[in-house]
Amino acid sequence: MPFVFSTLVLAMTPQELKQKVPLLELELITEILKNSSILKIPKGQEVIKQDGYIPGIPIVLEGLINVSSHHDDRSLLLYYIEPGQSCIMSFKACMNGLPSQVYATTEATTTILLLPNDKIIQWIRAYPGFNTFIYSQYDVRYGALLDTIEQVLFQNIEQRLYTYLKEKMAITGNEFLKMTHQEIADELGTVREVISRSLKKLEIENKVIQSSLGIKMLSR
Helix, strand or coil: CCCCCCEECCCCCHHHHHHHCCCCCHHHHHHHHHHCEEEEECCCCEEECCCCCCCCEEEEEECCEEEEEEECCEEEEEEEECCCCECHHHHHHHHHCCCCCCEEEECCCEEEEEECHHHHHHHHHHCHHHHHHHHHHHHHHHHHHHHHHHHHHHCCHHHHHHHHHHHHHHHHCCCCECCCHHHHHHHHCCCHHHHHHHHHHHHHCCCEEEECCEEEECCC
């Protein structure tokens, strides 16, 4: 099993998996269930290691995965993998036999479908729905990366932080964001002191409040 703290999930029918990944054909789903693992992984566990070889291609069924890039002592959040989605960077690394250029961790307890690397080419050739699924992921990730580049180039840190908080809360569905200033800084590729100052400015502008429960966005 590739993840030390994961739990193997056995009970899932083709119809149940079809509901979670509707682009895939039932015949392919049957093949996937025969050859793949369904794993339940706790919050905060590394799923993909940067510069490491990927044990399989994950499709998120429940939960949330954070995909980031790490260089020297800085990190930058690239995108999230939500239910029904996969990591296109995993496909790229798998198809070319290369180590991963990103790392990924679970944001919550997450159930993933782990596709075996040695079956990917076969399924791409045999099932049009699998191709459609892959291209749909390229489309989603391309848009997400363009948004990230635009924010880094054209927004100041307060604007980036405010956008980040809105997106994070929308994705997680939580009223309060329970993260340290250092954790936020790590995802935005900056330092804790910058995040602390920026959050204070957003509080003065009545855009957020901070309490023992976490950070909360205020309606505007």
